Amino acid sequence: MTIPKDKMLEMLHFLMLSRRFEEALTDLCRIEGKIPGMMILCTGQEAVGVGMVAALRPEDVIITNHRSHAHLLTKGADPKVLMAEIYGKRTGCNKGKSGTLHLALPEIGAPCTSTVVGAGPPIAVGRAFAQQYRNEPGITVCFVGDGATGEGSFHEALNLASLWRLPVIFVCENNRYAGAQRQEEHTRIENIADRAAGYRMPGVVVDGNDAMSVYTTALDARARAAAGEGPTLIECKTYRWRGHGESDPQLYQPKEEIAAWRALCPVARMRDAVRARGLISAEDLKAMEARVETLVQEAIRFAEESPYPEPHEALEDVYA
Amino acid sequence: MTIPKDKMLEMLHFLMLSRRFEEALTDLCRIEGKIPGMMILCTGQEAVGVGMVAALRPEDVIITNHRSHAHLLTKGADPKVLMAEIYGKRTGCNKGKSGTLHLALPEIGAPCTSTVVGAGPPIAVGRAFAQQYRNEPGITVCFVGDGATGEGSFHEALNLASLWRLPVIFVCENNRYAGAQRQEEHTRIENIADRAAGYRMPGVVVDGNDAMSVYTTALDARARAAAGEGPTLIECKTYRWRGHGESDPQLYQPKEEIAAWRALCPVARMRDAVRARGLISAEDLKAMEARVETLVQEAIRFAEESPYPEPHEALEDVYA
């Protein structure tokens, strides 16, 4: 399948945006007191979120996890409100209550980011159930890590989703590590996608550093889901360039392994593909880069200039 | 493989004992106030427990569930202390604290009967871990129903057991129902054993009404476990003749289905096999039946004549 030019450029944009957004975060969180809490980045794995979400429609919903930036940006999150939330500012998408770990943007179909590993799938089942119940055209996509597939909730959710043929796609972003545990230290199977058979669900393995492959695979799964044929488990093989979080010195990740995967950069790969197909001029590419840079800088400025919430605002929003 | 005569007779004995023990319970729990709580029977599925446990050694451990009578009797439980516990008497194996649902007999290697569906597997993992840790010759067997395989704990336990190559056998006693839900109403897969592949574990399907097949399959799995080759998932296809519990009017179980499975009676099947192979005379069979009857009647008498615990004994045994 040939991916239309617009889609290719859209994906390139979001790959670059995610990358730059996170590079900025890497720098910012080195500055004492600037960014509270943990800083968990998807640098190197952006093609999974970008390719997946690029295949979705506005009515589709994503349920994401602690490594959410590429997912959310591609779904249409305003970098400003994301950045402000990450800063803990009142103008953040959640008024400073969630921070970077639970960014929630129901307005763009990203209502739930849970940092409880494995919690996404049951919630995604509920979200997809609502779509089926009301006969809505949308579907739900749930992102989990490789480690998350060890949680019982993953299993319960896949079983139920398959049983009820819910319009949901489970995307396993296999970056080879769950915390400091390598995949072979948390499970004996090689392909997480093989678990799908245990639920009579299709399981697909895809190159998670190739946004185009992810995109076309996602389109197929989306079509199945929307047609009432039920869920799909897509495993995207990728790699976490950085530590689990920014405070992780990565002592357990072999240097050569990191280097090998850096050579497979998903952003460069897309850029090269776009260039090779002549979809963008060198000039336009520059302009795109500049646009991305502006977005990131504006986001930072917005976050910097925004006020913190007043302490007593902590008491709001518990009950409706 | 030819099963030795002694083993055949042993299995026949336990099949008959389990059946008669439970037939007595069926009658007893019709008498108002005699047996407290729920009455959950394995009538019709005895070959699973009997065949499986007959393949074990004294040092092996079983972790069972709410449908435990055949498992425990075959492992060597004294029918008297079981019956007394079911009655809620002080002389019961757990002083009346557990009742029929949580019969615990660590002295025969049956330390834990959990009635929380799916709770057995993680505990079995721990028990098997201890065997591996101390380099003991024993292995652990964990019984679960088909419905239990829908619980997240089942998944977590199988993953961990396989990862650490623990000496454990997971036995799925697939009686086609989880409560009132038929198998196809709780999962889309046909063979629960197929889930084993999701953990890189062998999965085997066996005729659960044939104690001999269960026995030989169990021997193989036991050998693997004991040799350090890791866990096996064995699915035994069988059927629950009675309701989920004795108060269940079985409205959702088609009458023809029950009749068809009754025709496959595991006790009769073994009796016929033993007779056909000339392993027992008609007279000796009669004597065996009489022995079983005596055991059951003695158990009932013991339970009837035993005192209830004193109320304040409820306060004992919380802390060590």
Add this chain to the structure above:
Amino acid sequence: MPQLTMGQALNQALKEEMTRDDTVFLAGEGVGVSIHDNPMLPTAGLLKDFGPRRVRDTPVSEAAIAGLAVGAAEAGLKPVVEIMFNPFFTLASDMIVNHAAKLRYLSGGKSTFPLVVRIKSGAGFGAGCQHSHNLEAWAAHCPGLKVIMPATAADAKGLLKSAIRDPNPVVFFEDMMLYFAPGPVPEGEHLVPIGQADVKRPGRDVTVVTWSRMLGVAFKAAEQLAGEGIDVEILDLRTLVPLDRAAILASVRKTGRLVVLHEATRTGGFAGEVAAVVMEQAFESLKAPLRRVTGPDIPVPASPPLERFYIPDAEQLVKAIRGIL
């Protein structure tokens, strides 16, 4: 007024709300096809009435059941899910406590989670501690949840209807022994507001604060003591969160004496919260020490005499009351 058991009253509430609002659906293990054939049970007959779209039997997967509710509620449906026995709240607790209760807050108030988790509770049927373990105090210690535990058939109906209409996650504990206890139940639109305690028996001498099945024990003790001229006020909390502090304080200010009665085990039970509220805000009115009458700090045992020993009874309550008069 018609007499219904609490199970029938709950059934009526479900039926009425499902009829009123197509977004209400039920899910749980056996909420449709059941191993019971008993019209007294809350979900009896609903599959027949509303069909399999609205009444969903599930696999034995408590985390998925609760997660289903969380996700569907965010989407604007009104899930009413069932946890078969209170101890299995544990298995659903991540979804309820870390998600249903917190996701609204984490969204900065953008999302709501209008779901109800019905939890079958209570001891008394001989099944032991893996089926009987009252954990309402756990739910009450979790901001973001509302917690209801009714004692009468009418309150059960009125509160369940309110719970289903509430925009917040509600944990609704139902005592299974009460399913078979009859009482007058108003027909049709009967709503009991969440967060209002109810003086079930006005009295002068001592306040008994209680909820759920223990209300019957309180009445029994009160009747006995009435014969001796002791006038017991019984306050049925009905809702633990939000707690009707005003009602508790008003009663204690009147009587000057407080006994808290609950079936759950003592240490860390919700009686402590009631005690603390009174000690903070009605200290000067107190004429005597607090008494708690609760289950002892043991798992619920199976054998009948042991289980009876576990469950608080009128005799204990009478003794406790006498001790502070």
Add this chain to the structure above:
Amino acid sequence: MPQLTMGQALNQALKEEMTRDDTVFLAGEGVGVSIHDNPMLPTAGLLKDFGPRRVRDTPVSEAAIAGLAVGAAEAGLKPVVEIMFNPFFTLASDMIVNHAAKLRYLSGGKSTFPLVVRIKSGAGFGAGCQHSHNLEAWAAHCPGLKVIMPATAADAKGLLKSAIRDPNPVVFFEDMMLYFAPGPVPEGEHLVPIGQADVKRPGRDVTVVTWSRMLGVAFKAAEQLAGEGIDVEILDLRTLVPLDRAAILASVRKTGRLVVLHEATRTGGFAGEVAAVVMEQAFESLKAPLRRVTGPDIPVPASPPLERFYIPDAEQLVKAIRGIL
């Protein structure tokens, strides 16, 4: 006496007990190979010292981790397992509450479950409510469990060693902010008995009952008030179950005034238990109403000013104490 942080003290306790007893093993997510390279953390270096037989990294599977402990403990091993953050207690709670706590009882006293579940707790690191949610009150409301929550490095060491040697399941809450707080720690065989509270500061005028990280807040307030001639007694519970009622009562009988201070949210928090015990048994000694200083009834927010607002501080405590003098 050597100065160690609480993290180092816990590390020493683990090391000593593992050296002493081959049946002690550790399991959990990252207890061996970790994303942290910080010698202040309790499990730092233990994989190197004891090897992969004794120090077991696990998949992200809290139920399996806790189940592993239950099964291994029954077999006579002494598992020390870790739950990475307190909110994930939910995921392990069926194994801990329905099994570790109950199986001994269900066996009629035949089996023991000598296991320790270490749970990393507390707010203050900006990660929000899915990482910070103190649930010690849940564990305390579960007969069969012992519940420990130390405040100092020395107590942490002495109590963890006692917990590992205890034949019962122990839930051991560790405040992560305290991992980096230093204090004098006795070398070698230092055992603190489970179930003994500790008067950390004797005083005359008011009793502050507290535990874990809030001890520091109590000291700060006490120092400030000392300047005004107000003499605060600080009682560090250390163990919630079994609760040292005698120590609480002795202190309140002396001072006549009680403030309970904890970081967990207010409603249903363990302060209620302390209040109830005092109101039951030291009623006549009380000269003033109870005050509770606790986290408010909200999830822990992420943003720094909001999180600071959540965590109780000395100012609030001072105000509460002044209010009852």
